[in-house]
Amino acid sequence: MATPNGGRTRIQQENRERILTAALDMFSRSGYRGTTLDQIAAAAGMSKPNLLYYFRTKQELYQTVLQETLDDWLTPFAKLDPQGDPASELGAYISAKLAHARINPKASRLFANEILQGAPLLEDTLKGPLKDLVETKSKAIRTWIADGKMVPVDPLHLIYMIWAATQHYADFETQMDALEGTDSDTRAKRFEAAERTLFTVLFNGLKPR
């Protein structure tokens, strides 16, 4: 049979999608070892042997899910423009990261889970593409500082701070829910307040006096 779409049958496309969604759901909640193929198969509405027809092993499925979330993770960072000015560039980045935490918290939690376990599958990406990107963006920040557009800070740790503060809203959602409540109105206001607070502290904090 020819390869009608991306090398995949209609059924293949639909089922792969359903499996990947179910897998992200389960893996982000319970981690790799805490998730069983039976759970994923049930969540995807099919039998376990059928799931294994699409992904040969649990590892292969996990790696596929992880890779997809990684791409999302890197994209907004790559968009940071050294030509722009720090306030608008970092502001846009913070907004994008917060939006990602709000819209796709599971991806963030899957990533956090993997890092916590020592990132056995992420090492190459972290030491390669991510490291390159971090070095590029650090240079941009150093230029901003040299041009007097920003207070002098260690670029690397500024980046860490932004990652930490934004991803926290996805990774520690459980804790925030326990402190504030879980209704959707509370959550929506949470992200507004988060953005306001981050903007206030960071912009005030980075503005040269």
Next chain:
Amino acid sequence: MATPNGGRTRIQQENRERILTAALDMFSRSGYRGTTLDQIAAAAGMSKPNLLYYFRTKQELYQTVLQETLDDWLTPFAKLDPQGDPASELGAYISAKLAHARINPKASRLFANEILQGAPLLEDTLKGPLKDLVETKSKAIRTWIADGKMVPVDPLHLIYMIWAATQHYADFETQMDALEGTDSDTRAKRFEAAERTLFTVLFNGLKPR
């Protein structure tokens, strides 16, 4: 036999300690489900049945380890003194949290792991003692703001930001190691730079103009 020390034999005390250390090691690295009793027993240098002589179930062992780390977690937060001034109080808190992340990263990672999984065992602590503490400290921050000692920010989200930025150095150590390297000198300098950056951004950011 009488209860010579805290209701525990000499051997009991030693072995409990060894088990709890090994358990924190393993649980913080691999999570609850990712850790096996065989691994913990081996790390503690004893047989699995012997381990189960001290802790009746895996759950019981896990809960004991978790509870111990939780106490450490709460202590520095409770010490935040509303009578002091924001810069020194928040500064001391940030230093304490960073020190905790440096000295006991495993405790932080265990906690993060549990929150990521939905904190099934932490719900009571989060909604009780932690929530009370957060409300008390939020009030203190609001007073500082009202007294013009701080720029107006949402206290809750300022607290989140400090938690996020400090714990990040324990929870995402793997990522930082991949970006910067793993030698002890690198790590030591990392924590110095972290403190400097956090102080710069937060104090500058929170100082009223």
Next chain:
DNA sequence: GACAAAGTTGACCATTTGATCAAGATTAAA
């Protein structure tokens, strides 16, 4: 040194779980 309590472990069990396979059902091109 005797002896009861405490401590220790090899062997074993039941369940869970990732993976296989053969047989049957569905799909789509001719």
Next chain:
DNA sequence: TTTAATCTTGATCAAATGGTCAACTTTGTC
């Protein structure tokens, strides 16, 4: 409609794992 490829699953397997048990050893008190 035919037919070959694709899709689906019940039954099953081997390994891993939490937990039990009976038997043995060590410890501490008299």
